[in-house]
Amino acid sequence: MPAAVEETVLPKLSNEEIARYSRHLILPEVGMEGQQKLKAAKVLCVGTGGLGAPLALYLAAAGVGTLGLVDFDTVDASNLQRQVIHSTATVGMLKVDSAEIMLKGLNPHMNVVKHNTMLTSANALEIFKDYDIIADGTDNFQTRYLVNDACVLLNKPNAYGSIYRFEGQASVFGTKEGPCYRCLYPEPPPPGLVPSCAEGGVLGILPGLVGIIQATETIKLILGIGEPLIGRLLLIDALGMSFRTLKLRKNPECPVCGPHPTVTELIDYDQFCGITPPSKVGPLEVARDKAVGDLPIVDGIPQISVQELKRKLDAKEDVFVLDVREPHEYPIANLGAPLIPVGSIESRIAEIAEHKNDEVVIHCRSGARSQKAALVLKAAGFTNVSNLTGGILAWADKIDPSMPKY
Amino acid sequence: MNIHIPTPLRSYTGGLETVSIGGATIHAVFQELTVTYPEVKQHLFTPEGKLRSFVNVYLNDDDIRYLESKEETTVKDSDELTIIPSIAGGTHL
Numbered sequence: 345m346p347a348a349v350e351e352t353v354l355p356k357l358s359n360e361e362i363a364r365y366s367r368h369l370i371l372p373e374v375g376m377e378g379q380q381k382l383k384a385a386k387v388l389c390v391g392t393g394g395l396g397a398p399l400a401l402y403l404a405a406a407g408v409g410t411l412g413l414v415d416f417d418t419v420d421a422s423n424l425q426r427q428v429i430h431s432t433a434t435v436g437m438l439k440v441d442s443a444e445i446m447l448k449g450l451n452p453h454m455n456v457v458k459h460n461t462m463l464t465s466a467n468a469l470e471i472f473k474d475y476d477i478i479a480d481g482t483d484n485f486q487t488r489y490l491v492n493d494a495c496v497l498l499n500k501p502n503a504y505g506s507i508y509r510f511e512g513q514a515s516v517f518g519t520k521e522g523p524c525y526r527c528l529y530p531e532p533p534p535p536g537l538v539p540s541c542a543e544g545g546v547l548g549i550l551p552g553l554v555g556i557i558q559a560t561e562t563i564k565l566i567l568g569i570g571e572p573l574i575g576r577l578l579l580i581d582a583l584g585m586s587f588r589t590l591k592l593r594k595n596p597e598c599p600v601c602g603p604h605p606t607v608t609e610l611i612d613y614d615q616f617c618g619i620t621p622p623s624k625v626g627p628l629e630v631a632r633d634k635a636v637g638d639l640p641i642v643d644g645i646p647q648i649s650v651q652e653l654k655r656k657l658d659a660k661e662d663v664f665v666l667d668v669r670e671p672h673e674y675p676i677a678n679l680g681a682p683l684i685p686v687g688s689i690e691s692r693i694a695e696i697a698e699h700k701n702d703e704v705v706i707h708c709r710s711g712a713r714s715q716k717a718a719l720v721l722k723a724a725g726f727t728n729v730s731n732l733t734g735g736i737l738a739w740a741d742k743i744d745p746s747m748p749k750y
Numbered sequence: 751m752n753i754h755i756p757t758p759l760r761s762y763t764g765g766l767e768t769v770s771i772g773g774a775t776i777h778a779v780f781q782e783l784t785v786t787y788p789e790v791k792q793h794l795f796t797p798e799g800k801l802r803s804f805v806n807v808y809l810n811d812d813d814i815r816y817l818e819s820k821e822e823t824t825v826k827d828s829d830e831l832t833i834i835p836s837i838a839g840g841t842h843l
Contacts, residue, residue, distance in 0.1 A: 509757050513834075531803040533835065579834070584767075590811045590832070687761055 354380035355409065361453055365407050378567045379407055383453075385566045388412040388475040390463060390491055392443045394551030395481030395505050395558065397429035400443060402559040403479075404451045408566070411447065412457040412475055415439040422750075426548035463487055465610035468494040477565055478518070479503040479558050481551075485532040486613035492517055492525035493610055496601045501565055501572075505558040510547055512554035512580040515573045515592065516561050518601075522574035527595035532617045550582050645718040648730040650738045653705055664699045666706045668717040669736075677736055677747045679707065686713040689720045700726050707732035707739075709750070751825055753783060754832040755790075762789035776807070776814060777821040779831065794833070808832040 357365070357379060368374040368382075385408050389396045392415040403411055419430045419442050434442035440458035447456050459471055463482075472478060472494050480491045480502055488506070495502040495518035502518035504525065517524045557578065564570045579588045599606040640647060656663050665681035667674070674683055684692050686708065696704075704726060708714040711734050718731045732738070740747035752768050763769055764787075771786065773779030784791040794805055801807065801821075807814045809823060810830055817823045825831075 511757055528806065529804050533802075533804040577834075579832075588811070588832075590808050590834070591813065593813060593816050 352384075355383045356380075357383065358453075361407070364451075364453075368407070373569045374567060378569075381566055381568075382407040382563070383409040385477070386410040386412065386475045387477045387479060387562055387566075388414065388472060389479050389481060390414045390487070391481035391483065392427075392429060392439045393417070393423065393481065393483065394426045394507065394546065394548075395555040396479075397427040397443070398552045398555035399479050399481055399505075399559045399562075400447060401429055401450065402556060403562060404447045404454055406559070406563055407451070408454065408562075410455040410457060410475075412459060412471075413440045413443055414459040414461065414463050414471065415443075416460060416462045426546070426551055428552070463490060465490060465613065468610060469498065472498055472500060475500065477501050477503060477562050479505075479562055481505065481555065481558070486617045488525060489532065489616060490610065490613045493600050493607060496524050497609070503558045503561045503565070505551075505554040507546060507550050507554050509545060510550060510582045512550055512557075512582070514554055514557045514561070514578040514580070515576060516565070519574050521594075523592045523594040524598060524601040526600050527598045528577065528592055530595070530599075547582060550580075553582065554580060642715065642731070643719060645715060645722065646730045647733045648705055649733055650741075650743050653732060653739075654743050656703075656705075662702065664696075664702045664704045666696065666704060666717070667708070668706055668714050669708050673709065673750075676750050677740060679736065679739065681707065686717045686720075689717050690724075693721070693724050702728065704729045705732055706730070708735050710735040710737050751779060751827050752830045753779070754830065756833050756835050758835060759790055759793055759833070762793070763787045772827075773825065775822050775824050776809060776831065779825060780821070804835060806834045808834065 354377065357376070361383075362369065365379050368379050369376060387403055387408050387410070389400045389403075389411065392400060392413050396413070396415070400411055400413065417439050419427075419434050419437050419439055421435050423430055424432065424435075429446050430439065430442045431446070434445065438460055440460050444456045444458060447454065461467060463471065468490055478491060478495050478500050480488060482488055482491065492502060499520065500518055501516055502525070504517050505512065505514045516522065557580075561572050564572050575592050575594075577590045577592050579590065581587075594601065596602055597604075653663070653665070665679060667678060667681040667683040668686040668689065669683065670685050671683065684695065704721065706714040706718050706721070706729065708717070711731060714735060715731045718729045721729045734741070736747070737749055740749045751771065751773070753771055754768055755763050755766060760767060769783070769787070771779050771782045773782050780794075784795070794802060796802060808831065809817065809825065814820055814823065
C-alpha cells in the first residue's frame, strides 16, 4: 500500500539519531529509509489528553519529525489519572506547553508545533493542511465530525480512537479507498444520551491502550507496512481483554466521502450535534461569589442555588433533599440525604411518595442527573420539585471547602 | 442467539454484557429483545420503530445495513449480534 508521506528527498539522520533509533534501523521493515520517512513525517494530534498523551509520546519516541498539538485546555489534577504526558509540576499550565516539556525531554530532535486553540470550522482546514496524518484524540462528537470531514476534504488519513469507560474503538478513516467516520455513524446521538468521561468516568489505562493503537496505525501508515485498520473497526473490551474486528464499508451514499458528496465544506457542527454553543453568561451561571436570587426555570423545573439550599436548611425549613447519584459516589462526598439513583427513580417512587406535596430538592454531582430526576418526579405528580444547580460540586465550591471534589 | 450489549445500555439489561434471545430473523430477535428488556427500546429505536442512526448493528462481523435483506435476514442460533453505539471519549477532563 502507498505510504502516507510524500516520496521527496528524505532527511538525513545524524550519527546521534542513528544511535538512538538503532532498534528500528535493524528491523528490515523499517531500516534507514523507514526511519527517514518517520523523520520527514508531520503528524497532528488533535487533543493532548487521555488518547493524545500516549499517542504523542510514542510518536516522539519513534522519531516522527514534526508533531503538531491542538489543545486549548489547561492541565488539571484530575487529568493525571491517565494523561501521562503531563505531570504534577505542570498542573495549571497550558496542555500544549506541558506536553512539549515531556516530548522534548524524550526526543530533542523533533519539532513540536503548538496550536493553543479550539479546533473549529473556521480554522481546521488551515491547521490540517501542513500535516500528513491526523490523529483524532478528541472527546466530543462535534469535533470528531469536524476532524473527519476536514480529513476527507483534504485527503488526509485520520487515525481514529475513542473510548468510553472500559471499551474502546480504533480505525483509520479518511483514506480515498476506505470509509470515513460518517460511513459508520451518519448522525450523532442526541446531546445528553452518551455521557462524557467527566460524567461516566473512565478507567485510566483505557485511553493508554487505545492511544498506543492509534500511534501504531500512524507509524504503519508512515512506513507503508502491515495492514492498517482501513475498512475495519477494532473493538476493545478492557475488562474481558477481548479484541474484535468488524468490517466497515464505505457508504456509497456518504455525504462526505461518497461519489456524490453533499458536504463539500465544513459545517456548523454544534448545530449538527444539536448542541447550543456556550454563551458567556448562561442562565445557569451563578455570578462569582454571589448567589443569584431568582433562578430561572429549565424545562419547567425551578433551579435552586446551593446558597439558597443552605439558607433553607439553616432556617430549619421543611425541605426534603434527595440524592440521585450512584451508591459508589456517596462515600466520596454527600449531604446526608437519602439516595435513589436516577436510573431507579421511576421504579422506586413509592419510597418517597409521602413527600409528593413537600418541597423537594434533588441533587447529584453537577446538576445534570438531578434535573432528569426532577422531571421524572414532576411527571409522577410531585408538586414542588427543584433542581440543585451545580450539584454537590457547587456545594463543595461555595459552602463547604473541606468537602472533596471529584 | 447471543446479542452483545454495549456498556451504555447494560443498565437496562440487568448489567448483562451478553443476552440470549431467540428469533428467526434479526427483526424478530430485536422484537423479543425489547419485550424482554423494555427500557432498551427507546435507546435503540425511534418512536416509529426504526433503528436509530447512531447505533450500528453487526451480524457476526457484517454491518446489517449492507446485508441484502437487512433486518429480515434469517439468523442461526450460532450467529451473534453486536450493537455498537457512537462513543466519543478522548481527552475530556
